[in-house]
Amino acid sequence: VKALRTVALLAALVAVPVAAAGCGSDASSDDAPVHAVATTTQVGDMVRQVGGDRVAVDQILQPNSDPHGYEPRPSDAAAIAEADVVIESGGDVDAWLGDLVDAAGGDAARVDLLESVEQRAGEAHGDEDHDHGGEDPHWWQDPHNTLRAVAAIETALSAADPAGAPRYRANARSYTAALRRLDRDVAACIDRIPPARRRLVTTHDALGYYADRYGLTVVGALIPSLSSAAQPSAGEIEQLVDQIETQGVEAIFPESSLDPKLEQAVARETGATVGRALWADALGPEGSSGATYVGSIRANTEAIVDGLTGGTERCRPWS
Numbered sequence: 001v002k003a004l005r006t007v008a009l010l011a012a013l014v015a016v017p018v019a020a021a022g023c024g025s026d027a028s029s030d031d032a033p034v035h036a037v038a039t040t041t042q043v044g045d046m047v048r049q050v051g052g053d054r055v056a057v058d059q060i061l062q063p064n065s066d067p068h069g070y071e072p073r074p075s076d077a078a079a080i081a082e083a084d085v086v087i088e089s090g091g092d093v094d095a096w097l098g099d100l101v102d103a104a105g106g107d108a109a110r111v112d113l114l115e116s117v118e119q120r121a122g123e124a125h126g127d128e129d130h131d132h133g134g135e136d137p138h139w140w141q142d143p144h145n146t147l148r149a150v151a152a153i154e155t156a157l158s159a160a161d162p163a164g165a166p167r168y169r170a171n172a173r174s175y176t177a178a179l180r181r182l183d184r185d186v187a188a189c190i191d192r193i194p195p196a197r198r199r200l201v202t203t204h205d206a207l208g209y210y211a212d213r214y215g216l217t218v219v220g221a222l223i224p225s226l227s228s229a230a231q232p233s234a235g236e237i238e239q240l241v242d243q244i245e246t247q248g249v250e251a252i253f254p255e256s257s258l259d260p261k262l263e264q265a266v267a268r269e270t271g272a273t274v275g276r277a278l279w280a281d282a283l284g285p286e287g288s289s290g291a292t293y294v295g296s297i298r299a300n301t302e303a304i305v306d307g308l309t310g311g312t313e314r315c316r317p318w319s
């Protein structure tokens, strides 16, 4: 019986993106003093916040598209060739950039934000196939790291456009104030979850920074890897099912950019509920709760408080 249920769970685990990536890039104004390429949706938002109307941002990844395993297109190389600065998230989420910057030519400065933040080491669960060197690239899930990234973006834009430096400084200062407020509000929300229930199960291992910052425990992930491109084994799923049952995990959370079938199967198996989808590795389209970085962290926090308290607590300090 156990083997059969494992087969049923594995059948559900083909993680396909919910939405295919769009192929348009952001309209960039030719008169902007700076042309910047940003790799991920989160980094794109941060660069727009700091750059304001002086920076035309070409964002390579589109909303709701999974950054792990993206394959660059010729138009990406063209954007890089024209750019003054290329701002990378760093690590496995944009390792596909590889030699593209050199190959594209041009003379863009390169900034790797992972080098500006405080890194956590990823925990190695699972077998070697799933271990990506232990470097956890999901730094933006801790708003304190986003403060560091914003400072690095301000420095890079000011170097590319010294005349704009006062503007970048002012933009970074007001965005920083918003990030500090966000951080305080999230901490206050998580405080409302009884400590024994602060246990997270997510699709892949993307929320370690968030958990570290706000005092949650990551029990496990359906794809026990720092990359969403990995596949869990039957044994790994069995182990997670056992952990969810023994630790009394209240809810498990899918990701907006991935199919939730496996979460639903594991929830049926364990009696946990399926929480609302989290904005893990990609922001959402305009009009969604994850359209901006700040919005995505708020929406995730609301989903986590609702899910882990079985809906008895609601936390919306920002609304």
Ligand SMILES: [Zn+2]
Pocket (backbone or CB within 6 Å): 068, 093, 138, 204, 205, 206, 226, 227, 228, 281
């Ligand atoms: Zn990821």
